[in-house]
Amino acid sequence: MDTRSRHLLLELHGCDPKLLDDEQALGNAMREAAAAANVNVLHEVFHRYAPQGVTGLLVISESHFSIHTWPEAGYAAVDFYTCGQGAPERALEVVKRRLAPSRWESMTVGRGLSADRSMRVTHRQPCDVPDCSDPSCAMMRADV
Amino acid sequence: MDTRSRHLLLELHGCDPKLLDDEQALGNAMREAAAAANVNVLHEVFHRYAPQGVTGLLVISESHFSIHTWPEAGYAAVDFYTCGQGAPERALEVVKRRLAPSRWESMTVGRGLSADRSMRVTHRQPCDVPDCSDPSCAMMRADV
Numbered sequence: 001m002d003t004r005s006r007h008l009l010l011e012l013h014g015c016d017p018k019l020l021d022d023e024q025a026l027g028n029a030m031r032e033a034a035a036a037a038n039v040n041v042l043h044e045v046f047h048r049y050a051p052q053g054v055t056g057l058l059v060i061s062e063s064h065f066s067i068h069t070w071p072e073a074g075y076a077a078v079d080f081y082t083c084g085q086g087a088p089e090r091a092l093e094v095v096k097r098r099l100a101p102s103r104w105e106s107m108t109v110g111r112g113l114s115a116d117r118s119m120r121v122t123h124r125q126p127c128d129v130p131d132c133s134d135p136s137c138a139m140m141r142a143d144v
Numbered sequence: 145m146d147t148r149s150r151h152l153l154l155e156l157h158g159c160d161p162k163l164l165d166d167e168q169a170l171g172n173a174m175r176e177a178a179a180a181a182n183v184n185v186l187h188e189v190f191h192r193y194a195p196q197g198v199t200g201l202l203v204i205s206e207s208h209f210s211i212h213t214w215p216e217a218g219y220a221a222v223d224f225y226t227c228g229q230g231a232p233e234r235a236l237e238v239v240k241r242r243l244a245p246s247r248w249e250s251m252t253v254g255r256g257l258s259a260d261r262s263m264r265v266t267h268r269q270p271c272d273v274p275d276c277s278d279p280s281c282a283m284m285r286a287d288v
Contacts, residue, residue: 001197003214005221009151013259045187047203053145055208057201059191063212064201068225070147070256077149077255079223081212107263109251111221112214115157119251121265 001083003112005063006122008088010078010095014102020069020076021052029098030056030065033091039065039082062086067095076101083112145227147256149207150266152232154222154239158246164213164220165196173242174200174209177235183209183226206230211239220245227256 019025023046034041040061047055052072058065063081070076078095080088092106110120163169167190178185184205191199196216202209207225214220222239224232236250254264 001214001216003217003219005212007153009253009255009263011255011263042191043189045189045201045203047186049205055203057189057203057208057210059189059199059201061193063221064199064210066201066208066210066225068149068207068227070145072145073147073256075147075256075259077147077207077225079225081210081221081223083212103259105262107253109153111153111155112217112219115219115247118249119153119155 003083003114005081005083005111006086006088007082007109007111008080008092008106009109010080010092010104010106012076012078012095012099012101012104013074015069015074015076015099017071017074019099020071020074021048021054023048023054023056025098026054026056026067026069029095030058030067032098033080033094034058034060034065036094037080037082037087037091039086039091060086065091081111147227147258149225149227149255150230150232151226151253151255152224152236152250153253154224154236154248154250156220156222156239156243156245156248157218159213159218159220159243161215161218163243164215164218165192165198167192167198167200169242170198170200170211170213173239174202174211176242177224177238178202178204178209180238181224181226181231181235183230183235204230209235225255 187203252267
């Protein structure tokens with residue numbers, strides 16, 4: 001089986017704290033994201049922390065999806081890791097729509113490329129334009 | 145709770161195919177890695193694919209650990225995602241020792257920094273020296 005995979009890391013800020021503490025709503029969002037990405041969910045485990053916050057992990061045929069939430073900060077960290085024909089970008093759209101962040105960003109890392117090639121940051125959003133003059137974009141590129 | 149987290153992405157090439165298909169050995173390695181990283185395992189789920197390959201996900205108090213293996217390629221992809229006082233670098237050392245890759249690399253991403261700061265690639269190994277002349281290192285930096 002082809003080892004090449006895309007691992008999309010997603011940061012969501014300014015989400016509704018109540019939603020980020022709702023295990024069932026988060027589960028629904030992640031399952032809907034999996035369906036949109038055309039991946040096959042094999043197992044899932046959700047855990048609610050005391051006093052708040054949720055972790056959800058989905059084993060999929062194509063690797064994994066994960067979500068971690070900090071309701072008190074309105075922040076969630078989501079990963080879509082897919083080998084094969086999975087489409088993590090579609091999962092991103094679902095989760096953005098469901099969690100409605102005021103600010104978000106993503107980074108996609110190419111993994112499992114081959115023994116003589118390195119991991120590769122292939123895409124950053126919202127801005128990926130080489131000469132973009134947006135200050136937040138410049139900050140983002142300066143970080144890598 | 146502090147949202148700041150370190151997410152270490154690890155690629156391992158040239159591992160023993162038998163070991164990469166041994167669910168129990170991989171589970172032991174990941175649990176040992178969790179202990180070394182000083183994180184608390186809450187749940188775990190391991191899945192063996194047909195005809196080969198294993199996915200393992202650990203929910204920890206500090207976020208998650210994951211492993212995906214492709215025995216036929218001698219390749220494994222491992223993630224150590226920790227908030228709080230977890231030490232993903234120690235987990236890396238355990239998994240490297242257990243899986244004995246002929247080549248490996250890692251990238252650490254700073255996440256959950258704050259609403260006005262972006263994800264940050266904070267560290268790449270094996271080489272992180274700005275003016276290093278090693279060709280594989282140059283290739284690695286050219287990718288980001």
